[in-house]
Amino acid sequence: xISTIRLAWRNLGRNRRRSxxxxxxxxxxxxxxxxxxxxxxxxxxxxxxxxxxxxxxxxQVHTQRYQETxxxxxxxxxxxxxxxxIQATEGVLGASGRVYGYALTSREQRSAGLEIVGVDPRLERxxxxxxxxxxxxxxLEDEPTPWPPGRALTAExxxxxxxxxQSAESSALEELDALQSLDAAVDDGAKAPxxxxxxVGAPSEERLAFSRKLAEIQSPPPLRHxxxxxxxxxxxxxxxxxxxxxxxxxxxxxxxxxxxxxxxxGLFETGTIPLDRRMLLHLAxxxxxxxxxxxxxxxxxxxxxxxxxPAIAAAISSRLHEPTLLVRPWNQIRPDIxxxxxxxxxxxxxxxxxxxxxxxxxxxxxxxxxxxERTREFGVLxxxxxxxxxxxxxxxxxxxxLVVISSVVGLGLGLCVDLYMVHHGIDLTSMTGGLSVGGVGxxxxxxxxxxxxxxxxxxxxxAAICLVASIYPAVRAAQLRPAVGMRET
Amino acid sequence: MKLxxxxxxxxxxxxxxxxxxxxxxxxxxxNKADMVYRGKSSASVFDMTIKLSSGERAYKVVxxxxxxxxxxxxxxMLGPALWRGFGTLKVDNSLKVYDPKSNHVSVVxxxxxxxxxxxxxxxxxxxxKETRLDRDYTVKLLTKSTRDTGLGFSATYHTxxxxxxxxxxxxxxxxxxxxxxxxxxxxxxKVSYFRxxxxxxxxxxxxxxxxRKFDGRMVPATLxxxxxxxxxxxxxxxxxxxxxxxRIGDQKFTEQALKH
Numbered sequence: 001x002i003s004t005i006r007l008a009w010r011n012l013g014r015n016r017r018r019s020x021x022x023x024x025x026x027x028x029x030x031x032x033x034x035x036x037x038x039x040x041x042x043x044x045x046x047x048x049x050x051x052x053x054x055x056x057x058x059x060q061v062h063t064q065r066y067q068e069t070x071x072x073x074x075x076x077x078x079x080x081x082x083x084x085x086i087q088a089t090e091g092v093l094g095a096s097g098r099v100y101g102y103a104l105t106s107r108e109q110r111s112a113g114l115e116i117v118g119v120d121p122r123l124e125r126x127x128x129x130x131x132x133x134x135x136x137x138x139x140l141e142d143e144p145t146p147w148p149p150g151r152a153l154t155a156e157x158x159x160x161x162x163x164x165x166q167s168a169e170s171s172a173l174e175e176l177d178a179l180q181s182l183d184a185a186v187d188d189g190a191k192a193p194x195x196x197x198x199x200v201g202a203p204s205e206e207r208l209a210f211s212r213k214l215a216e217i218q219s220p221p222p223l224r225h226x227x228x229x230x231x232x233x234x235x236x237x238x239x240x241x242x243x244x245x246x247x248x249x250x251x252x253x254x255x256x257x258x259x260x261x262x263x264x265x266g267l268f269e270t271g272t273i274p275l276d277r278r279m280l281l282h283l284a285x286x287x288x289x290x291x292x293x294x295x296x297x298x299x300x301x302x303x304x305x306x307x308x309x310p311a312i313a314a315a316i317s318s319r320l321h322e323p324t325l326l327v328r329p330w331n332q333i334r335p336d337i338x339x340x341x342x343x344x345x346x347x348x349x350x351x352x353x354x355x356x357x358x359x360x361x362x363x364x365x366x367x368x369x370x371x372x373e374r375t376r377e378f379g380v381l382x383x384x385x386x387x388x389x390x391x392x393x394x395x396x397x398x399x400x401x402l403v404v405i406s407s408v409v410g411l412g413l414g415l416c417v418d419l420y421m422v423h424h425g426i427d428l429t430s431m432t433g434g435l436s437v438g439g440v441g442x443x444x445x446x447x448x449x450x451x452x453x454x455x456x457x458x459x460x461x462x463a464a465i466c467l468v469a470s471i472y473p474a475v476r477a478a479q480l481r482p483a484v485g486m487r488e489t
Numbered sequence: 490m491k492l493x494x495x496x497x498x499x500x501x502x503x504x505x506x507x508x509x510x511x512x513x514x515x516x517x518x519x520n521k522a523d524m525v526y527r528g529k530s531s532a533s534v535f536d537m538t539i540k541l542s543s544g545e546r547a548y549k550v551v552x553x554x555x556x557x558x559x560x561x562x563x564x565x566m567l568g569p570a571l572w573r574g575f576g577t578l579k580v581d582n583s584l585k586v587y588d589p590k591s592n593h594v595s596v597v598x599x600x601x602x603x604x605x606x607x608x609x610x611x612x613x614x615x616x617x618k619e620t621r622l623d624r625d626y627t628v629k630l631l632t633k634s635t636r637d638t639g640l641g642f643s644a645t646y647h648t649x650x651x652x653x654x655x656x657x658x659x660x661x662x663x664x665x666x667x668x669x670x671x672x673x674x675x676x677x678x679k680v681s682y683f684r685x686x687x688x689x690x691x692x693x694x695x696x697x698x699x700x701r702k703f704d705g706r707m708v709p710a711t712l713x714x715x716x717x718x719x720x721x722x723x724x725x726x727x728x729x730x731x732x733x734x735x736r737i738g739d740q741k742f743t744e745q746a747l748k749h
Contacts, residue, residue: 073543103597104586104595104597106593106595106596110596110673111595111596111597112598112600113598113600113601115563153570161568161569161570162568162569164568164570164573165549165567165568165569166568168549168568168573169534169549169551169567169569169729171532172536172551172565172567173729174535175532176532176534176551176732177731178737179532179732179735179736179737180735180736181734181735181736182529182734182735182736183528183734208574208589209572211573211574212570212589212590214569214570215570215573216572216590216743218570218571219571221590247588247591247595249586249588249592249595250606251604251605252608252609253543254541254543254544254546255539255541255605255606255609256572256607256608257588257594259588259590259591259595260506260591261591294548346693376607446523
């Protein structure tokens with residue numbers, strides 16, 4: 001055996017140039033494959049990170065109805081208990097409730113319908129990394145905006161309110177009565193005041209002020225502007241910066257709109273456009289604005305191992321023991337992203353197989369050449385009694401030696417490329433707007449990922465393909481008839 | 490033989506000519522009924538009652554509208570206190586809303602036209618719509634009968650089916666329009682809106698009742714919108730005063746008037 005290896009080694013050294021070139025081709029094949037795996041795994045990891053750590057979390061809880069209809073009244077009851085139960089589940093790093101809403105936001109002449117999201121900054125910090133994606137300003141404050149509660153009007157105030165409505169109504173009726181018919185205006189053409197019929201009984205300042213007071217008793221304004229952070233896309237639409245005050249007209253649960261001015265204290269950018277079109281504010285502020293009480297639309301949890309999401313989702317579900325609540329891991333919420341991750345792996349495998357197929361042809365070529373060159377030699381070896389098996393073994397060993405050396409060199413080089421990608425990353429900021437997959441933005445700098453699978457899989461595939469490729473030349477050599485071989489020149 | 494063939498031709502001509510004439514007539518009917526509250530211009534005061542599963546509330550509202558070359562609408566809330574002074578102004582294609590508490594005018598973007606107006610079962614679009622039913626839909630007469638209106642006279646009741654023309658920018662797949670006519674008067678009775686042409690239950694219905702004279706016109710004083718997937722909920726409008734074809738100054742349709 002040892003002698004076979006020594007012999008094989010010497011044979012490789014006979015035509016050094018050819019062996020080095022073939023070996024180098026194989027080594028570069030391994031390097032590229034390893035780097036390819038590193039990059040694809042890095043992109044997948046970045047994609048999952050963007051998805052789960054900026055928005056989704058690894059596991060989410062909704063009511064069955066919210067998942068089906070997205071109706072704002074499909075709320076999770078007993079929010080505190082749900083969060084406590086999730087936090088107590090093993091493997092959970094943090095859990096946080098969110099409230100969603102849609103609001104017309106405007107500043108000066110610009111307006112936009114935005115998704116507004118209420119988050120609890122204290123809990124959210126453990127779930128998402130939004131606070132690390134601030135472009136400007138600061139993150140939401142832990143305490144909600146001081147906002148006194150309202151009360152219903154007393155009977156007396158109600159009567160006063162009705163009186164105000166009646167007086168406004170009678171002014172309106174008077175104004176309607178004073179209107180001239182379109183036909184009448186034709187009769188006394190010149191005389192008719194084309195515009196400006198007198199506005200009858202315009203409400204006095206006191207009445208306005210009193211009306212406002214009655215409104216504020218029922219729905220007092222916050223003591224200061226609620227503070228919000230805004231995605232950069234939303235900020236661009238509204239043309240606003242940190243420090244600006246934006247008017248928000250939010251739909252409350254009873255269908256009416258609640259208006260409030262909010263102050264922008266920070267801008268964030270995740271790279272995912274729908275997320276960057278959002279406005280974030282304190283959970284309690286949005287609950288107040290939408291009239292939800294202490295209820296939420298969603299609870300998101302982050303785990304120490306994302307791969308355990310399905311198992312932990314099941315564990316949470318049985319802990320909560322609430323049939324109306326739906327607990328789902330991220331890959332059930334976004335199966336498309338899971339598919340993208342799986343598909344990119346498969347694609348990489350295909351590319352690698354193609355690379356190695358070409359490499360295998362090189363190996364066949366090299367081995368065949370060396371077999372044909374050495375026909376005489378093999379004839380002599382057989383004539384002096386070398387077994388067919390040993391000749392076969394010799395050729396395969398030559399191929400194996402080539403593969404082992406190239407793999408080690410390729411693996412080393414590939415690891416270097418991987419390490420570079422891990423430490424420096426590939427900067428995508430030059431590409432306008434960055435990249436996104438399935439609407440999920442990738443981080444601007446993509447970092448490679450080193451996985452055992454990513455390193456060993458290409459190496460083993462190469463070894464397997466090359467050894468298979470060496471079989472044919474080896475069989476050729478082994479089947480040589482000594483007399484025919486020795487006659488060759 | 491000659492006689493027979495000429496009769497045949499006459500029959501054919503009549504046969505060909507009759508359906509389009511009837512279709513036009515049906516379209517006119519629907520259009521008239523749809524414009525029942527509008528005229529060239531109109532001004533009205535009404536109560537809007539909104540019944541939701543979470544509770545009930547009522548607004549008193551004044552509306553000014555012009556339906557000529559320019560379609561302009563101003564809506565002001567007269568009470569109660571929580572909503573007094575809120576306004577909606579539509580001029581051409583822009584829709585603005587005013588909030589007196591923050592003294593702020595916001596422009597409603599196109600994407601929000603389908604949203605509910607002030608929590609009612611009307612959308613922003615409903616209040617400011619310009620859809621001409623006879624232009625966007627083909628109208629077909631389904632049934633016709635004479636019945637007592639309950640107002641001391643009988644009228645001809647029509648049930649009409651509206652199907653959108655192929656490229657009409659409308660949201661409904663089918664509309665069933667019930668109305669009656671008497672002399673010059675055309676009054677809607679019930680309109681059922683179907684999301685898709687083959688839906689069995691309507692997505693929403695508008696029912697008109699309490700027909701009486703406003704400013705010389707027979708008009709239903711009450712209309713009620715119900716949405717099928719929210720049973721028990723409705724929005725009702727009770728007209729208190731309606732004036733038609735009145736001269737409304739341009740200054741009524743300005744931001745100044747909206748804030749006033």
